[in-house]
Amino acid sequence: MSPPPSSIAASATARRVISVEADALARLAAELPEAFDAAVAAILAAQGRVIVSGIGKSGHVGHKIAATLASTGTPALFVHPSEASHGDLGMIAQGDVCLLLSNSGETAELRDTLAYVRRFSIPLVAISSRADSTLMGAADHALLLPDAPEACAIGMAPTTSTTMAMALGDALAVALMEARGFRAEDFRMFHPGGKLGAQLARVDQLMHGAAAVPAVAPDAPMSETLLAMTSGGFGIAAVLDTDRRVSGVITDGDLRRSMDGLMSRTAGEVATPDPVTVAPDMLAAEALALMNARKITVLLVADAARHPLGVLHIHDLLRAGVA
Structure with missing residues (x-):
């Protein structure tokens, strides 16, 4: 040798x-x-x-x-x-x-x-x-x-x-x-396991359904809105207009920015208007990238008319192995 x-x-x-x-x-x-x-x-x-x-x-x-x-x-x-x-x-x-x-x-x-x-x-x-x-x-x-x-x-x-x-x-x-x-959807069908399968999952496969979306009307008092946010467990409340479309969202950050006179305001006055929503067929990996880019931990899922279909939390992505 x-x-x-x-x-x-x-x-x-x-x-x-x-x-x-x-x-x-x-x-x-x-x-x-x-x-x-x-x-x-x-x-x-x-x-x-x-x-x-x-x-x-x-x-x-x-x-x-x-x-x-x-x-x-x-x-x-x-x-x-x-x-x-x-x-x-x-x-x-x-x-x-x-x-x-x-x-x-x-x-x-x-x-x-x-x-x-x-x-x-x-x-x-x-x-x-x-x-x-x-x-x-x-x-x-x-x-x-x-x-x-x-x-x-x-x-x-x-x-x-x-x-x-x-x-x-x-x-x-x-x-x-x-x-x-x-397509990517076909690829996932043949690769359901492991990290690859998780990243090819769609938002609607991981999200909580429409019934789980904490929702309030624009004229709802903040006392009612805080209860909705707390009971939902996502740290947000969706503001829906009279046609049940997403017109705003209230997050913990919105609460901190509106502490002065908060309880005298309505949900519509505190909410961030025209929030980011995602389609149910978006890939989970894309949803995670959007969260990271926007520095947010929750996404509202809505249809093309902005009617709420569900809510996706970063913890859902973590549990699925996407992140």
Whole structure:
């Protein structure tokens, strides 16, 4: 075993590897495979799923591509080529599209899958670095990677080639996502857990309903208004006009600014007019950003006519894991 490299040498290696792979990605963008658009169209037209397969490092990349496709609106499944040869070919059906990955295009383990999809005329998309390979010759849509050197010192370990394959898989997924009109709401449906799911929640999923909104009329005395604020527990009171539309809001800050003669005033005289309201379909993350920008902790939720629909407190966002 050679002695471990110094930190300076290791850093130099890291920069070289990243530069080599970055250059390869730039080439991939500039030399995007001609069949890319046709491959996207074929997947969009498919009634079934995208069946992804590959072995070794290509298999690991294939797992990631299948997961990215599935989470962005394109049903996908990874099938291990060795298992495919022992029964899992039954997972591939008419209406599917097959995406096979092999840097050399001659991977022996893919032969049974390749023969199967050709026998049953299942559309085949291939990703490889060799245009004259068996896989690329058999493909309906051949996505050729640029001839770029691997980033390892001996030029053999899959590094640059797997980075390009993964980037091309991401490009397919995003192109399909945009073609399908996939929205943040759809994304949340597939990602309900964790921080990401919380940030993609909508205001109406976290807010307290209309019955919880502390509301008073503009001519309500402040004694009544204080009771409404206290009973509501949000530190605010919404001022509603005769059409039950939000015309103002009273916060703790409004009370402090109006301490002189407070109890002789009405709610309409103390309230901040035309307060900020949010729509129920706003993303919770956007509501949090608005709270931070305005330095407030509560938002009234209203419809387009400013009728109150609910109230959202920053504590609701904290409990949901948005903040």
